[in-house]
Amino acid sequence: MTPRGGGTGLSGGAVPLKGGIISFEKMNKILDIDEINQYIVLEPGVITGDINKILFNKKLFYPPDPASLDSCTIGGNVATNAGGPKAFKYGVTSSYLLQLECVFPGGRIELIGKRTKKWNTGFNLLKLLCGSEGLLGVFTKIVLRIIPLPEKEILILMGFEEIKKLFSFVEKILRNKLFPSIIEFMEKETVSLVREKIENFLPSESSLLFVGFDGNEKEVEYQMEKFYDLIEKEKIDRVFAGTDRKTIERIWEVRKKLFYETEKMGFRVHSEDAGIELKRAEEFISEIKKLFKIYNKTPYIFGHLGDGNIHVNLSYKRGEEDIVKEISGKIWDITLRYEGTITAEHGVGILKKEGFKKEVSPFIYQIHRKIKKIFDPHEILNPGKVF
Numbered sequence: 001m002t003p004r005g006g007g008t009g010l011s012g013g014a015v016p017l018k019g020g021i022i023s024f025e026k027m028n029k030i031l032d033i034d035e036i037n038q039y040i041v042l043e044p045g046v047i048t049g050d051i052n053k054i055l056f057n058k059k060l061f062y063p064p065d066p067a068s069l070d071s072c073t074i075g076g077n078v079a080t081n082a083g084g085p086k087a088f089k090y091g092v093t094s095s096y097l098l099q100l101e102c103v104f105p106g107g108r109i110e111l112i113g114k115r116t117k118k119w120n121t122g123f124n125l126l127k128l129l130c131g132s133e134g135l136l137g138v139f140t141k142i143v144l145r146i147i148p149l150p151e152k153e154i155l156i157l158m159g160f161e162e163i164k165k166l167f168s169f170v171e172k173i174l175r176n177k178l179f180p181s182i183i184e185f186m187e188k189e190t191v192s193l194v195r196e197k198i199e200n201f202l203p204s205e206s207s208l209l210f211v212g213f214d215g216n217e218k219e220v221e222y223q224m225e226k227f228y229d230l231i232e233k234e235k236i237d238r239v240f241a242g243t244d245r246k247t248i249e250r251i252w253e254v255r256k257k258l259f260y261e262t263e264k265m266g267f268r269v270h271s272e273d274a275g276i277e278l279k280r281a282e283e284f285i286s287e288i289k290k291l292f293k294i295y296n297k298t299p300y301i302f303g304h305l306g307d308g309n310i311h312v313n314l315s316y317k318r319g320e321e322d323i324v325k326e327i328s329g330k331i332w333d334i335t336l337r338y339e340g341t342i343t344a345e346h347g348v349g350i351l352k353k354e355g356f357k358k359e360v361s362p363f364i365y366q367i368h369r370k371i372k373k374i375f376d377p378h379e380i381l382n383p384g385k386v387f
């Protein structure tokens with residue numbers, strides 16, 4: 001059986017290889033919001049973007065914000081341990097997961113974790129289940145930690161003719177001990193896909209850097225003062241900033257639309273999501289570009305730069321599946337040579353099964369196999385996925 005949330009998982013995990021589908025579409029209720037204990041109780045089919053719409057009125061906030069938040073579900077987010085642009089400051093889904101109601105193969109229902117902010121009894125099975133890609137159990141109720149809504153938010157969009165300058169600017173942000181909530185980027189060629197959406201913002205061809213700050217008024221003012229000093233010092237003149245929700249959304253649309261614009265380029269989009277140490281990211285990207293040149297293809301590169309999470313999207317035509325597989329394998333090889341991970345957020349699913357074997361040792365691979373057997377001895381959950 002394949003548990004399916006919104007179906008936006010990018011490694012093909014929600015597509016059944018055999019057996020049936022469990023749909024959570026109708027389990028979409030917000031069951032409780034506890035303002036004192038600071039948690040929210042949700043059914044797994046709640047659309048992620050709806051959580052903050054509800055919390056906003058209570059001045060509360062759930063930070064993980066995958067770019068697919070308008071269509072993915074919180075159950076899918078837990079199963080893939082989803083991150084998002086704000087992961088740099090706030091962390092990923094597992095950082096907020098307090099408790100799961102989980103149905104295990106055979107029908108046993110267990111509560112894993114507590115509603116308290118801390119628990120330490122036994123192994124951390126909650127962390128194991130978070131990111132288990134529907135392989136170990138099915139989540140039917142989810143309790144997430146929530147925090148006070150930051151009073152103020154600002155999103156700054158900057159254009160850089162030279163990608164080198166963009167990277168060195170990010171380095172300076174970090175060296176200056178600034179603490180943005182968002183550090184995202186889109187490489188020049190990638191920006192060209194959504195160019196008409198940004199004409200109002202930026203004058204000419206450039207790679208884009210998105211930097212966000214949030215917090216209380218004073219905090220944001222302090223960070224912004226330091227940030228604008230840096231902008232001035234570095235002579236960066238292509239800057240557009242949004243402080244109200246509407247403008248922030250308008251800037252964000254550029255990034256959100258990207259996947260769908262890449263999709264329009266061909267038959268399908270293949271999406272890689274390497275995780276690389278930030279200081280090696282620039283070198284990594286130039287290797288990826290060299291690789292794509294050999295195949296006469298364009299890599300669409302963007303990502304959560306603050307986390308070193310570099311997405312490489314490849315749009316391809318029907319019949320090119322084997323070439324895509326070959327390129328994908330070579331991207332994993334480069335990633336591993338840079339001591340990175342082949343999947344920083346999408347998970348292994350179907351598409352990265354071979355990459356998983358490349359990344360972990362046979363010993364660790366076997367531990368994963370044994371854990372799967374303990375939870376699901378007859379391999380009825382997401383059969384054929386990950387292993």
Ligand SMILES: Cc1cc2nc3c(=O)[nH]c(=O)nc-3n(C[C@H](O)[C@H](O)[C@H](O)COP(=O)(O)OP(=O)(O)OC[C@H]3O[C@@H](n4cnc5c(N)ncnc54)[C@H](O)[C@@H]3O)c2cc1C
Nearest residue numbers: 005006007008009013067073075076077079082083134139
């Ligand atoms: C445009 C776009 C942007 C994206 N941006 C991001 C991003 O910024 N960050 C990020 O991390 N990911 C991102 N993703 C990937 C994807 O959206 C996330 O992985 C998301 O968490 C998947 O949720 P879903 O509801 O669509 O799950 P599905 O795709 O339906 O399922 C994903 C996996 O979870 C399992 N599953 C689903 N529900 C349950 C449940 N209740 N119990 C147990 N297992 C379950 C499925 O079997 C499958 O293995 C993006 C995808 C797209 C298309």
